Amino acid sequence: MCADTPDYSNTVFLPETQFPMRAGLPQREPDWLARWQRLGVYDRLRQKPGRTPFTLHDGPPYANGHLHIGHALNKILKDMVVRSQQMMGKDARYIPGWDCHGLPIEWKIEEQYRAKGLNKDNVDTVAFRQECRKFAEGWIDVQRDEFKRLGVTGAWDRPYLTMDYHAEAVIAEEFMKFLMNGSLYQGSKPVMWSPVEKTALAEAEVEYHDHTSHQVWVRFKVEGVNPVDVPKSVDIEELFDASIIIWTTTPWTIPSNRGVAFNPTISYGVYKVTEANQNSSTKSGDILILADALAETTLEKGDVVKWERLDKISSAQLSELVLAHPFSGREGAEGYWDFDNYMIPVLAADFVTEDTGTGFVHTAPSHGADDYDLFVKETAKWAILRNIDHASALAEALTYNVEPDGSYRADLPLFGGQHIILPDGKEGPANVSVIKQLAYTGALFAKGKLKHSYPHSWRSKAPVIYRNTPQWFVAIDKPLNDGMTTYGETIRQRALNSINQLVTWTPATGRNRLHSMIEARPDWVLSRQRAWGVPLTCFVKKGAKPTDPDFLLRNPQVNARIIDAFEKESADVWFVQGFKDRILTGLVDPSQYEQVFDVLDVWFDSGSTHAFVLRDRADGSSDGLADLYLEGTDQHRGWFHSSMLQACGTKGRAPYRGVLTHGFTLDEKGMKMSKSLGNTVAPQQVIDEYGADILRLWVAQADYTVDLRIGKEILKGTADSYRRLRNTLRFLLGNLSGFTDAEKVAVKDMPELERWVLHRLAELDQQVREGYAQYDFQGVFQKLFTFASTDLSALYFDIRRDAFYCDGPESHTRRSARTVLDILFHRLTTWLAPILVFTMEEVWLERYPGEESSVHLVDMPETPAEWLDAGLAAKWDDIRAVRRVVTGALEVQRTAKIIGSSLEAAPAVHVTPAMKSLLGSVAFADLCITSDILVSDAIAPEGAFSLGDVPEVAVLFQMAPGTKCERCWKVLPDVGTHKHAGVCARCDGVLG
Structure with missing residues (x-):
């Protein structure tokens, strides 16, 4: 710039935004969590009328320790499902839950006793159970905060707990349905037994080591x-x-x-x-x-x-x-x-x-x-x-x-x-x-x-044995006299028919795995010789053999008394002295019966959750069925399995319409994580260093249907993808500064480039919705990331940068482009909100900072089908191919330091006559970000640049004639001939 040329830098419309380049997620995410809690986002979404319910039923984790990376993977996937379904117009419900009974918690309390030199067997059962209950309550509070920190939405203030009084009553009620339908029996057979814990174990409670x-x-x-x-x-x-x-x-x-x-x-x-x-x-x-x-x-x-x-x-x-x-x-x-x-x-x-x-x-x-x-x-x-x-x-x-x-x-x-x-x-x-x-x-x-x-x-990590012992079983091949024969007369028949006819499996291989397990499994061992659980609420006749028809007391009035007592006093009351007489007196002679004190397999607890969550809660499911169960692949032998057996015995069919399974988490080398190997990755470590959105992005970028790897280098790559996406969003926000509805341009009046972007949005809208519907989060994010990186940052934003910065406010091109930015904003933020919950809230609040504002309170906007324009897309495929040859030719000159900017060039482009006509319909120099361009259908001279996959195009490099505009930096012959010194005609007009 000459000494006497004015400084035009303050006349350029540079991006204006408070959206920072550095995210600072670890420090800022808690503020958004507090905001969502203050707004009551989850409950406000429930108030939207006329929506089709979608229920993801939460498989309950154990309340006995801090979360590991597998927990984070599971809960983030669930949250992506719930949020995406909600934003696509459903009433997506998520009631988090906890498994509170069973050996893991009981073992922790026993460890505390042993440390004090006490014997658990000498402690009153009710007192012991109350200690277990208190232990579970403490960890529920810890885990709830850790889950919420991941950005997971749900009814956190009213979760379901298997130790709630109503839950225990329903679990007992569900057990007594097996008592009444004749499938419950006492048998003696070898079961997996832990001598250290002195109890039978389910297959899901066993792991294999050398x-x-x-x-x-x-x-x-x-x-x-x-x-x-x-x-x-x-x-x-x-x-x-x-x-x-x-x-x-x-x-x-x-x-x-x-x-x-x-x-x-x-x-x-x-x-x-x-x-x-x-x-x-x-x-x-x-x-x-x-x-x-x-x-x-x-x-x-x-x-x-x-x-x-x-x-x-x-x-x-x-x-x-x-x-x-x-x-x-x-x-x-x-x-x-x-x-x-x-x-x-x-x-x-x-x-x-x-x-x-x-x-x-x-x-x-x-x-x-x-x-x-x-x-x-x-x-x-x-x-x-x-x-x-x-x-x-x-x-x-x-x-x-x-x-x-x-x-x-x-x-x-x-x-x-x-x-x-x-x-x-x-x-x-x-x-x-x-x-x-x-x-x-x-x-x-x-x-x-x-x-x-x-x-x-x-x-306990101790070896187990097979041991013959009297246990309580559910017969899965015995015809049930319950009138629910639509899918079979036996539990096995109903389960196999449900698997084949009623359930959608993601991935499809999950069907075969559960089918083979159900097909070959023996009768279900329900009993455990422990203290912390829902008891087997049944009585046996003294002196009778298990094969005698009157061995088990089957009395509906007795059952009703038990359920009522559990509702009011919890299952602990079963172990209070005198309970048998209290329940049986007036109905049968208490002296004729013995009370069973085994507790139920904890998998029966979790298998029954559909009854007290989906069936009994107002925010459950109208038909008592879940749209989706989502857990790791180990739950084919665990929760998917026990829920199937339990529901087939009490409902006559599977309790779910869909099952999604994910793999396990491994370190970067594909090794199983182990504290002894020092290769574990704790969710809180990732959050402290990068933020929860990076952890969520790691989940979205991975193929969850197989085992997922995580480690420092993988997280660095994830963070890099995040930064690139964040920069794209920052550019979008900056160039929307001051945008109002009055500036909008109708789609039909927009330039072709803008209409091509809208065509891409229409394509993406269908792909994003289909991807989310199929729980293909990896596919959704890959498509959006590629669009943001390739179609927007590397093409559209690059081309329109000149119009954003240098065109006047009334410029039709600039107004059209900013209208498209507004459209892009509403789609990208809502499409990405189920994945990057914190960042998209930050982006949303940058434009809509109101106290009641949140991206998570809106739906994905409908995208007009008429935006799809296959003919226009085909035309622009050809235009972009030619542009790619031009940018390739310019890069050769830039590498050779002949030019520093593409605006210094005015190349000659040799194409076919048909292509010349096509390029003549658009501002091709602007598309190539050159000051001028010559399109010719003449034969290209020797040495012209070309690309092998675009043989009909050749480019001859030429420097742009003229002088550099001090405002827009284009090199044009008319610079210096206008009212304002050192500028081109376009800039002179803007300056007025």
Whole structure:
């Protein structure tokens, strides 16, 4: 600028906004939270009339600790669903809830007792339960604040709690529906048992860790054969000398052995030892029966040097054999394993494999699910061997050798009182004792150690066992006499039909997972031997057997009294002395009945939540069904599963119409997070450094259907995406400064560039709504981010910057562009509000700062369908392709430092005649941000710049003739010829 040329900088309409470049989210987000609470945003949204309800039913987290990153992922996804559904016109309801009963909380209170040297069993049950209740209340308050800090909206002042009096009453009521419909029964079968916690566990309460187990190969001597059909292919005398070798990693279950299993599809042979090492427990001449595929490795384990295969043995022949228990005849065993009419049978089973072991599996029906199911199947054979009736056969096969604390019962010969698992979770002496006794009797063929995946209690982290114990079950294959037969007569039928016919699965693979689990699952074990939970509100008749028709008291009046008492006094009242007499007196003779004091599996609690949340609350659901359940993939065996079973038994169908599942959170390397590895990422850490919106953006950018990675570098990338988007919004706000409705231009009167932007908005509106409807948050954000970065920042804003800054207020182009900015504002803020809840509120308040203002109180605006213009879009695809060649040519000159700005250029663009006509209809120089441009359909000269994917376009670089305008910086021939010194005609007109 010459010394005598005026300074025009204050005449340019530069962006004006208080919206800062630096977000400062960690410091500012709490203010917006307080604002939303003051406004009562969630409740005000409920007051909008005429909307279709949408209910996301919250799967309750445990109230027992600070949130981890998995909690944050889950709650943020839920919030995105609720907010997007609301802003698309629904009445989207979200009632947060907490799981308050169960082992995790009870275990914490027991830990406090142990630290004080106290025994929980010596504490009054009601007093203990009240401590559990108080503990849960404390953590609910902590977690509520942590969830709210994530920007999650909902009825936080009135959540549902499974320990609320009404909830406990409904849970009991739902349980009693199973009591009344005949599906509840008491049975004795092996269940997953925690010796440390002295309770049965559900599969969902078990996790698998590496564990080193004892492994033994044990001889079961052939004791005889069925005399009706003596095997013909093997000499009978050799068979009587033979032993079947089994392999097991649970030696402690050998005292409870009741059979040996084999697989009819496996090839078996009879082997004779011809030479063995001196330290081998086997000698030359021993006859062994083994799976052929495993014979060599098994014999080598037993230090056998040489052997020969005598013959094969068929499945039919194996089935005829009966064996002696390894401890049969053991001195000091008091004949416990010496059976007069009973030999160990050899039973066919498909769970036996030839992957490892010997091809034979020792079977203890009291300590294994497969073992138990096999004996149920083989009850008839069992009864014949024992010479007893069928009804007694299975009961006699089951043992009660293991106490609740994981020790053998005191009167068990040889092993009485010895622990399998010690109270501290470590291995007891039982395994070693059994191995020593096997060696003493000569039954031990080989031994060793094996590191493998083994079930542990997810709370105590101690190994668990299968233990036969009386428990309460719901039969899932028994026809129910409840009149709800639309989807089947049994719980299993209803569940499978619901999965196939009634539920939408996101992702679709969730359907197969739950279907296979329900299809194969056994009866539901409801009972837990604990104190903190809703009790099994039932009474059994004294002296009656579980199979007797009057064993369980089924009395509607008794049930009603229980429900009423729970509503008024909580479930604690069940454990108050005299409650039985209070409830039964006047209806039945209390002295004839015993009260059950087991508590319900906590999964029954959470599985029942649909009843006291969706059905009973005014803000629940009119039909008692949820539009969506949303949890991690582990809930196929947890909450999705238990809710399905529970509702199919009480409602006749699934309680949900849709199920969405997400993956787990991993560190940046794909490793599972662990405090010991130091790779955990706490939500509060992210919030303190970046703000909750960055955590929310991490969720939105990720594919939640698989496991998600998070760490410092990933969060840095997320923060960078946020900054780029924030800058786009800041430009938009700055150039809307002072905009009023009077400035608006009708769409039909706008330049083509503006109408092309509106076309893109119409496309996006459909894509955003479809994406949100399908819970595709990643797809929604990617489309919006690409639009903001590519279509807006790199194209539209870049092109129109000159008009925003330098055109006069009455300029048609500038008014049209600012009208489009206003339209963009309302769509981008509402489209992004479900994801970036804090930032979009900040953007909204920059334009609408009123006390009652909030972006979260408005809907996504309807976008006129007529904005879609396919012909215009196709035309602008061609124009943008040509523009890309021009900008490429200019970049070459900029890199070579021939020009510093594209405004210094006036290139010649060689195109086809048709394209020349097309470019002539638009201000192409403005689109290319050059001072001038020559469009020619002449053949391009040698050396013109081109791009391979746009072969019909070539660009010849030329400097713009003229002088630089001191106001708009365009280089034009007319600069300096107007009233105002050093400016072009356009700027001179603006200056007046």
